[in-house]
Amino acid sequence: SDLHHSLCSSTEAYLTTSKHIQTFLPIPLVPYDLGQNDFFKVLKRHHWIEEIDHDTILVKVQESILQYNEFVGLLHWLCSNDVHNKSYIKQILSKIRYRETYQSSIIKLEKIEFYDTLNLSSLPLPSNVLPSNVINHISREDLHKRLSLSIISMKNLIEFYLADNQQYLFQNENTTRILLSFISQRWNQFNEKESNKIKDILSNLKCISTSQGMKSPNESYIRSSNLSDNLPIIKFYIPQISIDKEESNDYSVSIEFLKSVGCRTIHIPTLTSQSNNSFNDLITLQNFIQNLLQQRKTMSDNDLHALKHNPCIIGITLESNGGTKHKYKPCDLHFPSVADRLQWNQLLIIDWLDINPRSQEYAFLKELGVREVPDLHKLISRIDQEHNYGTKIKEEYKLPNALIFFAENFQQYYSKVWKNANIKIPFLPSILPDINQSTEVTLTTPDIVFKESGPSCPSLLPEVLRCFSKYFDIGLLGVKQRPLLSIAFDILMEKRNQLLNVESASIYFCYFNKLDGLNRTFIERISNRAFIPLPGSNIYLKPSQVFIRSKNSFTNETSSNNDLNITDDMTTHGLIDYIDYGHQANSFLLSIGVLSYPSAENLADLLIERQASFFAQMKDNTNDMISTKLRVYTNCLKQLAAISNITKHLNVEPLRSRLINKPWCLAYQIIERSEGNRERIFKITKPIDIYLDDDHQSAIDLRPLCAPDEPELTKLYELFGSKWLSESVKRTLIHR
Secondary structure (H helix, E strand, O other): OOOOOOOOOOOOOEEOOOOOHHHOOOOOEOOHHHHOOHHHHHHHHOOOOEEOOHHHHHHHHHHOOEEHHHHHHHHHHHHOOOOOOHHHHHHHOOEEEEEOOOOOOOEEEEOOOEEOOOOOOOOOOOOOEEOHHHHOOOOHHHHHHHOOOEEOOHHHHHHHHHOHHHHHHHHOHHHHHHHHHHHHHOHHHOOHHHHHHHHHHHOOOOOEEEOOEEEOHHHOEOOOOOOOOOOOEEOOEOOOOOOOOOOOOOOEOOHHHHHHOOOEOOOHHHHHHHHHOOOOOOOHHHHHHHHHHHHHHHOOHHHHHHHHOOOOEEEEOOOOOOOOOEEEOHHHOEOHHHHHHHOOOOOOEEOOOOOOOOOHHHHHHHHHOOEOOOOHHHHHHHHHHHHHHOOOEHHHOOOOHHHHHHHHHHHHHHHHHHHHHOOOOOOEEEEOOHHHOOOEOEEEOOOOOEOOOOOOOOEEOHHHHHHHHOOOOHHHHOOEOOOOHHHHHHHHHHOHHHHOOHHHHHHHHHHHOOOOOOOHHHHHHHOOOOOEEOOOOOOEEOHHHEEEOOOOOOOOOOOOOOEOOOOOHHHHOOOOEEEOOOHHHHHHHHHOOOEOOOEHHHHHHHHHHHHHHHOOOHHHOOHHHHHHHHHHHHHHHHHHHHOOOHHHHHOOOOHHHHHHHOOOEEEEEEEEOOOOOEEEEEEEEOHHHOEEOOOHHHHHHHOOOEOOOOHHHHHHHHHOOOEEHHHHOOOOOOOO
16 A cells, blocks of 8 residues: 555554565554654553564564555565564565555465466466466565575476366366467477377366357368358367457467367368269269378377267178178278178178278278277177078088188287187187087187097097197187196086996096196185095995005004005995096095095094995895904904004094994894893994993893993994993892
8 A cells, every 4th residue: 555644642653673564564664764752762671662573573574465566565574684584474475465556356365385487467376376476576586585486387388278267168168278378389289198088178168269159179170161150160269270460369379289288170071971972973982081091190089089989980791792782980991802801792891892901091991990890799699690591510610701710810919818818608619528429510719618529528629739730839818738737627517417437437547647726725625525436336425434445555564553445345335435436537536635544533534434235235145244344343443442542543533423423333132032042133333322341240130232242342432432340230239
């Protein structure tokens, strides 16, 4: 405000230490020259007037709305020798409010770090930037050294205008003209990442002033003789095409910049309608493409995008007979040589049968999206069609043309899209496992077919392997040499009852023996699955239920603390079953946990689980066979009792509970027949139901179920619940 003098109480006024202060601080101040008078010195000494300090100035400045000249005066004071504290200057500049004029709106500045030299009139600045009209009053040296300010860069300023809360400036006809001219003139100073960011933002804004109002770049057309005046023609001053000498050239924009942000140079409907006027002309497509080639250098990215995604190319098929022709998107069409190579008469091709693959027109059509090969999914479907049309007998089978084409072109055209294509349609000619003796060719997907033939999984035809080997390793499609063990096993188990029997078992197990994937997880997973055929029956057993005779297993001796040998295969059949499927098959079975003889725990489980079936056919057995089975069963019990540290092996859960509560112990009992004859019979029962004979007279008199007269078994039975007979008989003394 203009300086003026007034009278007030000394307690309401302040003395100053600098002439600069009175130029900006809007509070009662004693003029600096007057304040040097001795009278004011006396007042100050008696504290009847205060000398303004820096803290008060800070508070007053941040509370006040300064006028333009006051703001300039504040900056002059900060640049004077009165202020040396950089931290204090930074505090002052952290919050400033001022007006250009009395009527103008308040300008708020905060944490000022930069000053503006670009002088974009009519446009707001970031709140941390000193405007150019203010810095004109301050020397560059003071701006840098005294105020510690830097010049705001062009890129930082543009980034500010591109922010969401400033994008409204691009949608105003006047301000967008200034901004786009500013960016256009500096366009070559941006790197690729920066320019792409600007393109992305501007392409989504209605920032282009046209003859039909504000439009987005994709809706705006750069003036040319090929375009109708009815289109939204850009109104900016473009020096390269300006014909109006009186046109304002204050804010020019280059064609290159407009095209780079997506403004259009061609109008697809106009081009295609011109083409339609000569639709029956045989060289319509040639003329259309040659016309576009002449304009190619001036096209924008959006022009190309529009050509690629609009129906503008005439398409036919090899079997077309001159009927009505239609236009298609370039990506839906193929070059004629593709259909000819595939013998695919229904494939859509461009209406230019003799186009030269080395011509500019061919290259341009390829750029627009006309295909040199069919879409991957469409080609795979074509393989399936050809397969279904022809014979499927192995000896007469002919590989589909589409499959050979796929092999030839995979590396160049399909390898990059293959991984994410997620092909589900079977397309690889294969034969089913040899064991099925199938002579029919079937199609499979790469994940279920293998290079090497085997009894479990489909394998590729030799012709397929030879075809692909000319161009690349078919393993790139995901086809493996042979399946993992777990995969082959699961496939077999799905059809176990149909495929797996005593005759075929050796074939499968030999094959499994050479597959990868044998690990602890697999062994644990199959340990409780019944898949091993038992000779002489129709049942399948688990790995823990069968045994393979080892070469040195010819004795009934205990081979280790917990490994037992039982040798008589015929007499142990049904209780301890031995199998032999040949060296390789046996090797696989041994690797998954089949033992050469039962361990203590294993033998205990077998006695519990299989004693009933072992003795089930007693009616058909001879006395000799019954005696043999009893001898075998007793021998098993003895070997169970003979293991060292029996508690460690058998007294663990859940086996211990089963040994206590399940029938597995052999016992004998004397019964009296109706004829008065006595007979010794046997039973398999729970340990708790059996008595240990330590009172032979009581055993004769009471005839309970007693353990066999084998000392080794006494301790075993007692361990799991059998009681001594003497402890169980109640005796009563009778006097006569």
